[in-house]
Amino acid sequence: MVENVYLVRHGHIDTGSEKRYIGQTNLPLDALGIEQAHTLSEYFQTIPLDAVFTSPLMRCVQTTQIITPLYHTVDALREINMGKWENMPLKEIKAHDPQGFEERGRNIEHFAPPKAESFGTLSKRVLETFHTLTQTYHGTVLIVAHAGVNRVILRHILGIPFENIFEIEQPYAGVNVLVRNLEKKEWEEALHVKPLCI
Numbered sequence: 001m002v003e004n005v006y007l008v009r010h011g012h013i014d015t016g017s018e019k020r021y022i023g024q025t026n027l028p029l030d031a032l033g034i035e036q037a038h039t040l041s042e043y044f045q046t047i048p049l050d051a052v053f054t055s056p057l058m059r060c061v062q063t064t065q066i067i068t069p070l071y072h073t074v075d076a077l078r079e080i081n082m083g084k085w086e087n088m089p090l091k092e093i094k095a096h097d098p099q100g101f102e103e104r105g106r107n108i109e110h111f112a113p114p115k116a117e118s119f120g121t122l123s124k125r126v127l128e129t130f131h132t133l134t135q136t137y138h139g140t141v142l143i144v145a146h147a148g149v150n151r152v153i154l155r156h157i158l159g160i161p162f163e164n165i166f167e168i169e170q171p172y173a174g175v176n177v178l179v180r181n182l183e184k185k186e187w188e189e190a191l192h193v194k195p196l197c198i
Helices: 033-042 058-067 090-096 097-104 118-137 147-157 161-167
Strands: 001-010 051-054 139-145 176-179 188-193
Touching: 001 118, 001 147, 033 058, 033 139, 051 058, 090 097, 118 139, 118 147, 118 161, 147 161, 147 176, 147 188
Parallel strands: 001 139, 051 139
Antiparallel strands: 001 176, 176 188
16 A cells, blocks of 8 residues: 655646646646756655656656656546647637636536536546555555646545635646555645745
8 A cells, every 4th residue: 555645747838828728738848847857856866666657648758757767657647638628728718618617617526618527527537546556556656647637636635625626736846745644544644845946
């Protein structure tokens, strides 16, 4: 059984000048993201890792490869699928689907854009995999994933309602440390480490 999880968001990516839903769009790290990944690599040099898992999306794989050459890609750790809203600027979504945009704000757990996932669906697939990995492996593991993926894990452990999920900050290259009490078989702590470089 896993005792410690280092839950990391990938390094910085260039999303353009407008705020948008990136979702599963397969963007690479930018120059800052590569720098952040190297800082993560330095951070983890002193931490013995028993297993490393990453989302298969390029930004996570690149981050992971800079940290360590030994890792497993796990498809269920992909970011939320935003369907028709994928990679669209928010102002465009508000203009073309104002009702959908408002409904997502009111019902973040269950609402899904066309051909997309809801946060509830994301949570189900991610938590099933998280529980399997942390029951199957032992010691200390690193998971490199996405803001949405990390948030649903942390929301579950911390007991935060879905409507408050975006209060869980997940900056680029941010590190969360999860500690399990092996006697109680419960997650005891979820500590957020500030971004290692900006």
